[in-house]
Amino acid sequence: MRVTRTAAMCRTAGLMTLGFASAALAGNPENTSNGYNLPTGVTELAQKMYDLHMLVFWICVGIAVVVFGAMIYSLLAFRHSKGAVPDTTMVHSTKVEIIWTIIPVIILVVMAIPAADLILQQEDTRNSELSIKVTGYQWKWEYQYMDAAEGIDFFSTLAQPSNFARQLNSGIDPNTVPHYLLEVDKPLVIPSGTKVRILLTSQDVIHAWWVPDFGAKRSAIPGFVNEIWFKVDPGKEGTYRGQCAALCGRDHGFMPVVVDVLTPDAFKKWVEEQKAAMKPAAAAAAAATVAPPAASPPTAQVLPN
């Protein structure tokens, strides 16, 4: 096909603009998302969620092509201005109604089967290797380790540089702050290749703990304990960032979740360091701090009247 020079130049310019626009507008993601789509994630669960999302997405695109195609065709082919004569006898068809009821049901079943399968996997918190109790506060997270890391207990709050920059009219450009709004003073630390179970609750209002790359989100509800699990793939050590995902008041947007994933050996070393740091302080602070929690998670206590 011969294309004139002007047309070729226009086409190139168009493609370049589209390319730059896409690249520019997608931004620099702080997770494994490309800026347009879900993160592919660093856990098997997150990857499966991404795959199911893409399956449903493409099915929707397919349906859209057919349905919007029919609509657009009608708009073009059946115009009064072009002299189209309406077929006023075309008023109903039971056969067609049955067909376009049954086919969507079939499509939905096709989506529901892998979905049900994935929910079953997501809800299976059995055989966890490390449990961590996470408590939401207005406006920070508390992490209390259990099992082999029992005794480690700390708060995780928005990092100072972000906190200064986010004040109204701070004059600080967020682009100059590393991991603006997604950095904390002390992140959660977990080992890779380990089934980690989060026991989630809240001290005040409903919060939600969410790390997109893990595919893990659950509400933190005062007086109740929710459970989720995830297992970061070995080889995917690094820092992963998320946010509170339930409106919890003034600083809902300013209580991020940051997780450092270490190799199991590095994690063991980290645990020892934390416990060592706690020892001298433990004696002095025993009177002041609340005793570490028992091995089982606390249940809602009904106060006697």
Next chain:
Amino acid sequence: MAQTHATDTAHHDEHDHGPAQGIKRWLFATNHKDIGTMYLVFSLIMFFIGGAMAMVIRAELFKPGLQLVQPEFFNQMTTNHALIMIFGAVMPAFVGLANWMIPMQIGAPDMALPRMNNFSFWILPFAFTLLLSTMFVPGGMAAGGWTLYPPLSLQTGDSFPMLIFAIHMMGASSIMGAINVIVTIMNMRAPGMNLLKMPLFCWSWLITAYLLIAVMPVLAGAVTMLLTDHFFGTSFFNAAGGGDPVMFEHIFWFFGHPEVYIMILPAFGIISEILPTFSRKPLFGATSMIYAIASIAFLSFIVWGHHMFVDGMPLAAQLFYMMSTMLIAVPTGVKVFNWTATMWKGSLSFEPPMLFALSFLFLFTIGGFSGVMLAIVPVDFQYNQTYFVVAHFHYVLVPGAIFAIMGAVYYWIPKWTGHMYNMTLAKWHFWLSTIFVNVLFFPQHFLGLAGMPRRIPDYSVQFTDWNMVSSIGGFGFGLTQILFAVIVIQSIRGGKKASAEVWDGATPTGLEWTLPSPAPYHSFTTAPEVK
């Protein structure tokens, strides 16, 4: 309005006076046309107020960092933007359309309960004055989201009882309006107008009215429990006292899910009126369409858990709510297919009402697709409480419900005022609205998928570009709506005379088109013949 001279001769000796003059006409209105007008004017004003709040939101979100408002004020804006749009703009607009059109479409002289009709309307300005005045009270407006989840909503300051009372008033207004619609439709149809001959707009409102009566009392219960938890020491939603915050979510969403169908079913009715007219072809599968609305209404009662997937729901419940939610796509899809079939082999013209109806058809369907995606529980764990949800519901509510309302106004206002409006201006309004609504909301899908939570005043810099695009769309969309107000005001004041049929080339069916334009102050005082 251009109807000060009653042309109806049947009641010459009884009502020879025409409408009352001055403020009394409106304060003591019992005429469905006057009450309809008041609802519509009220809803347009509230649309701009809610829209102004949205502009504050998009202005703050234009760039990362906080430049304009404190986070707590931002939360007040998101909360009240929703409350005002839902309860002040969309719902009253549909009630206004119901008031204007149902009596005329069924050949009735007025609504069955005209004084209750008056009361239903006049509650609203009081309720919203109360709600808006919370801005000036210590602690400011409610800021816990329009969903009012405890314990957060119980941290609201002095405005809390005002908020609850305002919601009670709005609920009472809706319930009374719904009763009026049902009684009118069931009792006052002209002889020969059996239910299956009734226009789809009336059908959609009949079903919507039952939904309203079923669920508004549930909202009233939910907010009353919040009130007693706050002031009278109850512990409905406080675990320490034996209660459960999640129970509020159940009660709220048992109302909330049918509520969103309350906001869309009349829109479906409107589209089923407009599309056949401008396709010059009857609605395809009208009976099927009625069954579809009824199915959607029934299903709407058993899906509320899909707003709560992230709360720690038992597996069986997750599976149940996933299936039931996906199932709603079936009757909704049937409607989309029937509308498309109405256009197929029709003879289409593109006046402003048709333009809005077509835009609805495309863009509501996109909202429907994101709804199906949200129903898939395992992936909803990623979508939930992100901008993906915000994109979904704004697609079904803005180019969904709001465009249907605007299409209805463009369709019927020549019947109400007797004047054709400025078509060129209306087409500008349409094109700018359609383009900007997509610039505003489509990028929010990307933001949600990429990980941006909702209800935050500030965000990580990776979300900058799409937020900027969305905000530009927001400003454009908001400013464009001024055109709508101009067109409506112009149409009231004057314009080319409209014929009885108004859309002469398009042969609209329905009793309203047998009346002159403007419709007489009292129409169908003698029942028409319906064959």
